[in-house]
Amino acid sequence: MSAIIIDGKKISQDIKDELKKEVEELNQKNIFPGLAVVLVGNDPASKVYVNNKKKACEYIGIKSFSYELPEETTEEELLNLIDVLNKTKEVNGILVQLPLPKHIDENKVLLSIDPIKDVDCFHPYNVGLVSIGKTDGFLPCTPAGIVELIKRTNIEIEGKNCVVVGRSNIVGKPVSQLLLGNNGTVTTCHSRTKNLSKVCQEADILVAAIGKAQFIKEDMVKEGSVLIDVGVNRLEDGKLCGDIDFEGCKDKASAITPVPGGVGPMTIAMLMKNCVKAAVMQN
Numbered sequence: 001m002s003a004i005i006i007d008g009k010k011i012s013q014d015i016k017d018e019l020k021k022e023v024e025e026l027n028q029k030n031i032f033p034g035l036a037v038v039l040v041g042n043d044p045a046s047k048v049y050v051n052n053k054k055k056a057c058e059y060i061g062i063k064s065f066s067y068e069l070p071e072e073t074t075e076e077e078l079l080n081l082i083d084v085l086n087k088t089k090e091v092n093g094i095l096v097q098l099p100l101p102k103h104i105d106e107n108k109v110l111l112s113i114d115p116i117k118d119v120d121c122f123h124p125y126n127v128g129l130v131s132i133g134k135t136d137g138f139l140p141c142t143p144a145g146i147v148e149l150i151k152r153t154n155i156e157i158e159g160k161n162c163v164v165v166g167r168s169n170i171v172g173k174p175v176s177q178l179l180l181g182n183n184g185t186v187t188t189c190h191s192r193t194k195n196l197s198k199v200c201q202e203a204d205i206l207v208a209a210i211g212k213a214q215f216i217k218e219d220m221v222k223e224g225s226v227l228i229d230v231g232v233n234r235l236e237d238g239k240l241c242g243d244i245d246f247e248g249c250k251d252k253a254s255a256i257t258p259v260p261g262g263v264g265p266m267t268i269a270m271l272m273k274n275c276v277k278a279a280v281m282q283n
């Protein structure tokens, strides 16, 4: 069997085009969405992601306010900036790029963002809303991107055995919640899960968010399953790869996301969607 390669680049471009139109209509009603993008430190990957977010804003017509702060920025300075952004009317969404430098308490920072401007959907208030099935507000970007990829490929989630490998706050836990909200039967696995291979072999939809290059091998996946790869790992030769052994699994799956060009671009598209939603909610 030859799997459908789910094209995250194309689907994310479709979403950005839809949002561009929506923003043009909002502008007619004097609504001008704005996003504050905050980067602390010198992490090279974070710099790339932040630049891509600013480019996406420009394409869609969202005004971006950029704050690139030095590595030595104190927690208090960052909290003060967020306080100002919380009160700035032109800023509808606040994004603090993660990871933050070690001396800054990430939870404290995420808690300080006004939930109505929390376009990453990291604030416990918004996380709570998603967990009780309220999905008309902000949705967590990578998890919502995964669900969107599945739906736009016309794959049914309802009644499917969904296995999520990874339990991070950014991906594993929230994607499990969203799949459950879509009536999937969800198992969340982690480093202490017993018989992981056996659990994965039962998956109709397998989401790999482990952070280990090519961890999911062909013998761990079911024939005809849908494989979603959240990993972004760099191999010794400098090439990017996911948490799934793409070459080994692609002929066994019915659909699979590549890395790069699968889930990654969807994270930014869904962030943009939340920004537009934020502007609408605040007006």
Ligand SMILES: Nc1nc2c(c(=O)[nH]1)N[C@@H](CN(C=O)c1ccc(C(=O)N[C@@H](CCC(=O)O)C(=O)O)cc1)CN2
Pocket (backbone or CB within 6 Å): 048, 049, 095, 096, 097, 098, 099, 120, 141, 142, 170, 232, 240, 259, 260, 261, 262, 263, 264, 265, 266, 267, 268
């Ligand atoms: N505040 C946030 N911080 C972080 C998030 C987040 O959603 N909000 N997620 C990740 C990083 N991230 C977005 O910020 C992100 C990661 C990867 C991609 C992406 O498009 N990946 C490409 C490959 C990229 C490359 O060439 O290196 C792909 O998979 O095709 C986009 C966004 C952690 N921090």
